[in-house]
Amino acid sequence: MKHDDENTQDISESMGLFEAALRPDEITLESPRIETVLVAVDGSNQTATTEALGRAAADILEARIVSMDAPPQDQDARETVQGILAEADRHGAGLLVVDAPFGEDIGALEMQSLGSVVDILLEESSLPLLIARHELGDAKATLRNPVLVVDWSPRLQGPPAAMAAALAHAGGEVLMIAVPEPVVLEGIRRLLGDEEGKRLTDELVSRAEVRLSGSLVAAMNKLADQEGFRVRFQVRSGSSLVNAVTDEMGTTERVLIVGHGDHDGGHGLQHVRELILASRGPVLAVKAS
Amino acid sequence: MRTFPLPGNSRTGRLLGLALGLWVVLAAVARAEGAGGSPGGPMASMIVLGAIMLATYIAIAFELLHKALAAMCGAVLAVIAAMAFGLFGAGGYETVHEIIGHDLGVLGVILGTSILVEIAGHSGLFHFISVNIVKRTQGEPKRLFLYMIVLTVLFCTLLTIAPGTLIMVTLALAVTKELKLDPKPYIMGIALAANSGALVTFASGICTMMVGAKAGLHYMDFFRVTTPIALLSAVVVWAVVRRLYRDELRDRGDPVERAKRVQSFDPWALVHDRRIFWRSAIILLATVAGFATAQAMGVGLDLIAMAGGAAALLLSGFDTETAIRKVKWPLIVFFVGLFTLIGCVQATGLLAKLAGGIEALSGGNPLATTMILGVFVLVLSGIVDNIPVAATLIPIVVAMGQNGMDVTPLWWTLVVCANLGGNSTPVGSVAAVIAVHALEKERNIRIGWGEYLKAGGLTLAIQGVLALTYLWAFFEFDLFPEG
Numbered sequence: 043m044k045h046d047d048e049n050t051q052d053i054s055e056s057m058g059l060f061e062a063a064l065r066p067d068e069i070t071l072e073s074p075r076i077e078t079v080l081v082a083v084d085g086s087n088q089t090a091t092t093e094a095l096g097r098a099a100a101d102i103l104e105a106r107i108v109s110m111d112a113p114p115q116d117q118d119a120r121e122t123v124q125g126i127l128a129e130a131d132r133h134g135a136g137l138l139v140v141d142a143p144f145g146e147d148i149g150a151l152e153m154q155s156l157g158s159v160v161d162i163l164l165e166e167s168s169l170p171l172l173i174a175r176h177e178l179g180d181a182k183a184t185l186r187n188p189v190l191v192v193d194w195s196p197r198l199q200g201p202p203a204a205m206a207a208a209l210a211h212a213g214g215e216v217l218m219i220a221v222p223e224p225v226v227l228e229g230i231r232r233l234l235g236d237e238e239g240k241r242l243t244d245e246l247v248s249r250a251e252v253r254l255s256g257s258l259v260a261a262m263n264k265l266a267d268q269e270g271f272r273v274r275f276q277v278r279s280g281s282s283l284v285n286a287v288t289d290e291m292g293t294t295e296r297v298l299i300v301g302h303g304d305h306d307g308g309h310g311l312q313h314v315r316e317l318i319l320a321s322r323g324p325v326l327a328v329k330a331s
Numbered sequence: 332m333r334t335f336p337l338p339g340n341s342r343t344g345r346l347l348g349l350a351l352g353l354w355v356v357l358a359a360v361a362r363a364e365g366a367g368g369s370p371g372g373p374m375a376s377m378i379v380l381g382a383i384m385l386a387t388y389i390a391i392a393f394e395l396l397h398k399a400l401a402a403m404c405g406a407v408l409a410v411i412a413a414m415a416f417g418l419f420g421a422g423g424y425e426t427v428h429e430i431i432g433h434d435l436g437v438l439g440v441i442l443g444t445s446i447l448v449e450i451a452g453h454s455g456l457f458h459f460i461s462v463n464i465v466k467r468t469q470g471e472p473k474r475l476f477l478y479m480i481v482l483t484v485l486f487c488t489l490l491t492i493a494p495g496t497l498i499m500v501t502l503a504l505a506v507t508k509e510l511k512l513d514p515k516p517y518i519m520g521i522a523l524a525a526n527s528g529a530l531v532t533f534a535s536g537i538c539t540m541m542v543g544a545k546a547g548l549h550y551m552d553f554f555r556v557t558t559p560i561a562l563l564s565a566v567v568v569w570a571v572v573r574r575l576y577r578d579e580l581r582d583r584g585d586p587v588e589r590a591k592r593v594q595s596f597d598p599w600a601l602v603h604d605r606r607i608f609w610r611s612a613i614i615l616l617a618t619v620a621g622f623a624t625a626q627a628m629g630v631g632l633d634l635i636a637m638a639g640g641a642a643a644l645l646l647s648g649f650d651t652e653t654a655i656r657k658v659k660w661p662l663i664v665f666f667v668g669l670f671t672l673i674g675c676v677q678a679t680g681l682l683a684k685l686a687g688g689i690e691a692l693s694g695g696n697p698l699a700t701t702m703i704l705g706v707f708v709l710v711l712s713g714i715v716d717n718i719p720v721a722a723t724l725i726p727i728v729v730a731m732g733q734n735g736m737d738v739t740p741l742w743w744t745l746v747v748c749a750n751l752g753g754n755s756t757p758v759g760s761v762a763a764v765i766a767v768h769a770l771e772k773e774r775n776i777r778i779g780w781g782e783y784l785k786a787g788g789l790t791l792a793i794q795g796v797l798a799l800t801y802l803w804a805f806f807e808f809d810l811f812p813e814g
Contacts (some may be wrong), residue, residue, distance in 0.1 A: 052497055053769045059455065060505035063462050063600040256600035263599040275603040 051245050058249030062256020063162045067196040069257045071204040072266055074170070076136030082112040082126045084159075088141035091181075092174040094325055096139040096179035096297050099172060102209055107284055108133045112159065118157035125149070126159075127167060138167065141174040142318060160318075164302075164311060170205060170328045172297075184213035184295045184323060191287065191300040191317070192275075194220070198330040199258040202301035205328050207262065209297070210271040216262065218275040219290065221257050221283040222247040244279055251277045283313070284320045291323050296325060301330035336508040345654055364591060366719045376416040383408045384676050384723070392715045402668025409675035431667060432673030437544045438666060439633025444491060444534055445451065445658040446640035447611075450649045452494045454611040457486055461502050462598040463596070470510050470589035472580045473573070479503055479517055480524045480569045484561070487528025487762075488535045489615065493659070496525040496762040500769045508774070509596075511588055515778065516576035517538040518770045518788050520568060523754050524764030527565040530557045530750040538749045544632065545725045546742035553810040556743050560801045564751055564794045571790045607647045611758040614642045637696040669722050677726045681798045686730035698806050700731070701740045702799060705748045709795045712752025713759040713787075721749045739811050740802065747798050755791040757783040 045115050081096030084090045093109065100107040110129050112122055129136060142160045163171055178184050188190040193199050206216045227247060231239035266273045278286040287298060298321050302314045319323045387405030391398045410427055413419060452458070455588035462480055468474040479499060487495035492641035529536030533543045533550045539557075542548070573580060602608050620637030625635050644651050676682060693699035704724070709721050724745055732738040753760025757767045757780060767783070770776050805811050 049493075049497065049765050049768060050772065052494075053501055053765070053772065055453075056497055056501035057505060057773060059458050059601050060462070060502055063598055064509045064596050066506050066595055066597045066600065147575070219745070252770070259601075259603065260597040260599035263602050263605070266605075272605065274606075 051108050054245045054249050055109050056091045058252035059256075061249075061253045062259065065253070065256070066256040069196060069200055069203075071207060071261050072203055073164065074103075074201075074208055076105045076170075076208075078133045078135040079103065079105050079107050080126070080130045080133060080140060081107060081109045082129075083109065083110045083141070086141065088177075091177050092139055092141040092154055094178065094181040095172060095174045095185070098185050098321055099137060099139065099209075101182065102185055102211075103137070105136065106307060110133065112148075114210070116151040119162055122159050123162045123166060126163065128155065130167075130169060136277070137170050137172060138163065138185065139172045139174065161315070164314065164327055168329050170326060173325045173327065175318075175324055176322045178324070179295060185209050186296045187294070188216055188326070189287065189290055190216055190218045191283065191298065192218050192220040192251075192258060193301050193330065194222075194251065194254050195207075196254060196257055198301055198303050198324045199255070201330045202326075202328040203258055203262060205326060206270060206299050207265050207271065210297075211269040215274065216266075217270040217290065217296070218255070218262065218273065219278055219286060220251040220276070221278045221286045222251050222281050234282035248277050248279050287317060288322075290318045291321055293299045296323055297298055297326055299326045299328065301328045303330040336786065363442040370731070372378065372770045373680060376412070376418060376679040377684070379412050380409055380676045380679050381681050383412060384672060385639070387672060388715060388719055391719060397661065398665040398716065398719075399668065402665045404668075406668040406671035406675075409672045413675040413678055416679070418675065426678075427671060427674075427732060430509070430671055434545075434666070435673035435675070436631055437541050438663060439624075439631070440534065440540050440544060440636045441663065441666070442658060443633065443636025443638070443640035444540075444618075446654050447615060447636070447643045447656045448490050448494050449654050450643040450647050451611040452490055452498065453649070454607045454614050454647070455603055455749040456608050457490065457495075457498050458502070458601040459598045461486075461498065461607070462596050462601065465502070465506055466596055466598075468593070469586070470593040471586065472512055472582055475510075475512075476517060476520060476573060476580055477508070477569060480520050480565060481523045483524040484528040484531065484565045487525045487617070488531040488700055491534065492525050492529040492536045493761050493765065496521060496765050497657045497769075500766050501773075504769060504773045510585065510592060513576075514581050514774055514776065516572055516767045519576070519778065519783075522760075522763045522766035523572065523787060523790050524565050525761050525766075526750050526753050527561045527568065529760075529762075530745055530746055531561045532558070532622070534619075534636070536750055538717050538722075539746050540632075542620045542725060542746045542749070543720055545729070546738075547814065548742060548746075549626050550632070551626075553814060556805065556810075557746055560747055560798055562810070563797060563801070567797065568790055571793065572786055575663065575789070577788050583803045599807060607649055610646050610648075611643060614639055614646065617642070621766045634752070665718075666722075669719060670717040673722055673726055677730075682723075682726045683730040683733070686734065689727070690731060690734065690736065697736060697740065698803070701744050701802060701806060704728075704741055705744045705799050705802060706795075708745060709752040709791065709798075712749050713755030713791065716758075717749045717753045717760060720752075721745060724749075739813075740806050743805070743811060744802050747802065748795075751791065751794045751798055752796065755784065755787045756780065757787075759787070763787070 079096055079100040082092055083092050096107055110128060126138065133194055138161055140163065157215060160173060187204045188209055190203060208217045227242065234242065255275065262273045291298060298317065300314050300317055302311050316329050318327070348505065383405055387401050390396045390401040396404065422429065464478050464482055465475065468478050483495065483499045499521045500518060503521055504514055507514040507517060523769055530539055530554045533548065534540060600607055613671035618635060621639065625632050643649070644654055689700060689703060693703050708720060708724065728741045728745065729736050731741065753763065757763045757778065769780050770778060
């Protein structure tokens with residue numbers, strides 16, 4: 043009987059599941075304390091969407107909302123960022139809401155960049171940054187059903203996941219997506235060493251993703267029990283992170299939550315920029331390190 | 332994933348030679364016995380189609396070809412031969428479709444349960460249950476071994492033998508690695524206990540389903556006839572493996588540290604979608620309830636299985652394409668080929684002749700026939716995959732029934748012995764193949780034929796004596812349900 047090849051993939055999948063349960067890492071999901079949401083609008087045609095998103099976030103997080111007019115685009119971006127951060131500091135803001143127009147709202151050239159204010163905020167602010175993109179139907183529903191990009195490094199999974207849970211509590215749904223990216227593959231290859239690394243196949247990569255996400259899945263399941271939201275976890279093999287995320291975001295109106303930090307192998311800032319640019323829906327970038 | 336192994340040139344050559352040889356024999360016999368191309372005599376057709384069946388079984392047993400491909404080749408040759416001998420009579424080629432049609436019920440049960448089991452197996456439900464149970468053992472080796480045997484029987488009962496074994500083998504490999512225990516006794520115990528699980532209910536094993544569907548055995552009757560011997564045979568596995576691997580199962584290391592390690596296991600990491608998790612559990616239980624009540628409702632088990640599969644696809648949120656792609660299509664192809672081949676051989680009268688031979692051997696004594704069949708199946712199922720063994724014996728038992736014998740005891744004997752018979756060798760059952768392969772792939776540990784034969788052979792010897800005694804008692808005290 044030649045059952046060997048037929049069963050190899052199933053064995054690997056099942057092993058990955060058990061390994062995830064049997065080797066738990068320490069993941070703490072601390073609920074983010076956000077008392078103030080700062081909405082910075084610049085008078086563009088995205089202003090209404092940005093304000094609606096800010097109001098919805100404040101409502102869900104039971105925070106107060108503060109709005110400010112950010113200086114127009116022709117001013118020095120770094121000065122504008124300093125103004126936003128000073129205002130955030132003054133009000134004790136825990137979440138910033140800004141916009142980065144998408145698609146038909148902007149020209150072809152602008153589609154390739156986020157705008158320098160958002161770029162600088164991503165680099166310099168440690169606060170979660172909610173970026174409005176295209177016009178939204180129901181801002182609150184969008185925020186309540188986040189898509190969470192799972193970082194392969196368990197150390198960096200906590201803060202974005204806690205933010206997703208805070209938004210989805212009481213009836214929402216968090217869809218957790220882990221995508222084995224080339225950068226992740228390299229990281230796993232390094233972990234496995236030379237000999238094993240050469241034998242790295244798609245099924246082993248998926249297995250590693252399941253294994254590395256196991257503790258987060260467990261923590262989110264338990265939190266979902268307490269907070270009354272739904273959790274789904276998927277490993278999307280065979281496509282890039284951007285493609286996997288845009289596939290998902292293309293069919294439903296959801297906020298995309300992505301963590302970033304100063305670390306090797308995980309989702310770096312450039313990765314986050316690519317995701318924001320590709321996303322039609324709003325993106326919540328959370329600094330995780 | 333490579334599903335069909337590509338045969339080497341020399342193997343291909345041998346097979347082509349075999350096919351060509353069979354064709355030459357077929358043509359020569361047909362010409363010698365029939366005038367002007369008319370069909371040959373009955374003996375010639377028996378010899379030719381019997382040879383095709385034998386060649387197919389040899390190809391399966393010795394892995395000359397993938398079993399699905401072997402069955403397809405056998406079916407094509409058998410149909411051509413049957414046409415050449417004019418075996419289909421007035422029905423002509425349509426008879427082939429009638430042959431396949433007779434077995435649609437079995438195919439429906441396998442198809443429906445495959446989809447349902449695929450979804451239930453991937454919902455994390457059984458992984459979740461198993462880790463929770465392992466936590467209760469505190470990592471104590473002997474208790475862990477006992478719980479794994481119990482879980483194997485339970486999972487194979489509910490999920491069928493292949494997916495049940497797969498979950499348990501991977502659990503054993505992962506847990507023993509974490510607790511630094513020798514995986515061999517656990518893997519061996521699971522491989523052997525899985526065959527006990529496969530005969531607990533009608534829908535627990537492919538072989539069981541085949542015989543049950545063909546014989547019209549009632550789902551509830553399995554609890555009366557096969558469940559007790561299934562549990563008893565699992566106890567034998569537990570006792571034999573525990574005895575043979577007593578050194579490996581000795582409690583070594585720090586039990587406090589191990590218990591602490593086991594307590595850190597987190598089963599919630601296994602649940603990727605609670606909606607699929609709960610819904611698949613409910614649908615699985617509803618399907619089992621459906622199987623139990625199908626007879627009373629006047630419907631076939633294939634309808635229940637297909638309804639379960641459809642409900643799982645509809646309500647679980649599991650991707651339909653993925654679930655259907657995961658159906659064991661090679662098994663379905665294998666069945667279609669095998670049933671066609673056997674149908675053609677049956678048309679020659681060879682199987683009826685064999686039935687007569689067995690009856691003559693037993694002197695027409697039904698009890699002796701039951702025992703002869705039992706021993707034959709127990710031995711043969713260890714050498715050849717138990718599915719072709721059962722598939723061939725089914726029409727022989729049917730023929731015995733047509734000769735006036737009460738074949739109810741024979742059906743139950745076939746179910747019990749075909750499942751347990753796979754225990755003796757590492758190629759006798761799908762559970763053994765999965766277990767041995769996974770151990771080697773994941774831990775680079777080999778269980779050779781000698782070692783497997785020692786544990787499996789001893790287990791089967793005790794199980795065989797028990798099973799035959801059990802069947803004898805059922806026969807003697809007229810305990811078999813009405814056919």
